[in-house]
Amino acid sequence: MVTFRGLRVYVTSVKTALSRSGLPDLDYSLNPYIGCGHGCIYCYARQYTGNKMVSENWGKIVFVKSNIVAILMREVRKLKPGTVGVGTITDSYQPVEAVYKLTRKSLEVLLSHGFKVSIQTKNPLVVRDTDLFARNPGKVDVGFTITTLDNKLSSFLEPSSPPPRARVEALRKITALGVKTWIFYGPIIPGLNDDEDTVSNLVEIASELGATLYYDPLHVKPFMNRNDHPLNNYVKTKTMNWWTKVSRTILNYCMKNHIECKPGFTGDSRGG
Numbered sequence: 001m002v003t004f005r006g007l008r009v010y011v012t013s014v015k016t017a018l019s020r021s022g023l024p025d026l027d028y029s030l031n032p033y034i035g036c037g038h039g040c041i042y043c044y045a046r047q048y049t050g051n052k053m054v055s056e057n058w059g060k061i062v063f064v065k066s067n068i069v070a071i072l073m074r075e076v077r078k079l080k081p082g083t084v085g086v087g088t089i090t091d092s093y094q095p096v097e098a099v100y101k102l103t104r105k106s107l108e109v110l111l112s113h114g115f116k117v118s119i120q121t122k123n124p125l126v127v128r129d130t131d132l133f134a135r136n137p138g139k140v141d142v143g144f145t146i147t148t149l150d151n152k153l154s155s156f157l158e159p160s161s162p163p164p165r166a167r168v169e170a171l172r173k174i175t176a177l178g179v180k181t182w183i184f185y186g187p188i189i190p191g192l193n194d195d196e197d198t199v200s201n202l203v204e205i206a207s208e209l210g211a212t213l214y215y216d217p218l219h220v221k222p223f224m225n226r227n228d229h230p231l232n233n234y235v236k237t238k239t240m241n242w243w244t245k246v247s248r249t250i251l252n253y254c255m256k257n258h259i260e261c262k263p264g265f266t267g268d269s270r271g272g
């Protein structure tokens with residue numbers, strides 16, 4: 001175990017790299033890390049991680065799949081090429097990626113073997129790999145999760161994630177290369193980030209970038225119902241009427257700005 005910027009980092013090995021994906025438009029998923037140093041308080045992945053130590057210390061412990069690139073090399077020779085969701089459970093560009101570079105090395109393998117990749121992240125570290133994206137036109141799309149443009153609210157919801165404006169800047173840089181980009185506005189939480197200002201600002205950014213906007217309400221998970229969870233009071237106010245009103249507002253803004261808006265992925269949004 002080593003420590004890295006306050007995180008406890010362990011190394012593990014895996015038997016498989018790619019798994020079949022049930023998410024729309026994806027054939028496979030790839031997740032080089034277990035756990036996520038971004039430590040978002042709403043993160044659904046903590047429920048699906050299957051590692052008690054990680055889920056009970058969310059945002060403080062990460063396992064690095066040290067042999068994932070070697071395993072991936074074997075798998076790409078046998079599998080039919082398709083689209084790989086990169087970071088479908090946890091963020092593949094979380095801070096440890098700056099050291100281990102497993103995501104970059106995996107992208108190199110996938111792109112050189114005819115696979116396409118769809119990346120979702122909150123971390124501008126992804127800009128490091130724009131040379132790969134530029135060399136593989138039409139084979140990469142990149143989405144950023146932006147729940148709010150308010151730094152204070154972002155620090156509450158996503159305590160160790162890069163600030164929202166840094167994510168917007170990263171999206172601008174990637175879009176400028178001709179790479180398809182998108183914004184994931186979610187989870188939308190009653191009374192926190194469901195206001196009209198947030199909606200209109202995000203729609204404006206998507207419009208400027210020509211990006212698709214995905215939107216998704218909070219999906220309440222058992223750990224959020226605990227009295228000591230910081231979202232506990234907010235989840236109680238989530239109703240169907242609330243969501244009907246919020247989604248109508250989003251769609252109205254999208255129509256006015258002529259941008260493509262789509263409901264988010266199947267209730268268990270992708271990582272990042």
Ligand code: SF4
Pocket residue numbers: 036037038039040042043044045089090091122158161270271272
């Ligand atoms: S960045 Fe994504 S995977 Fe990481 S903690 Fe936040 S929501 Fe979870």
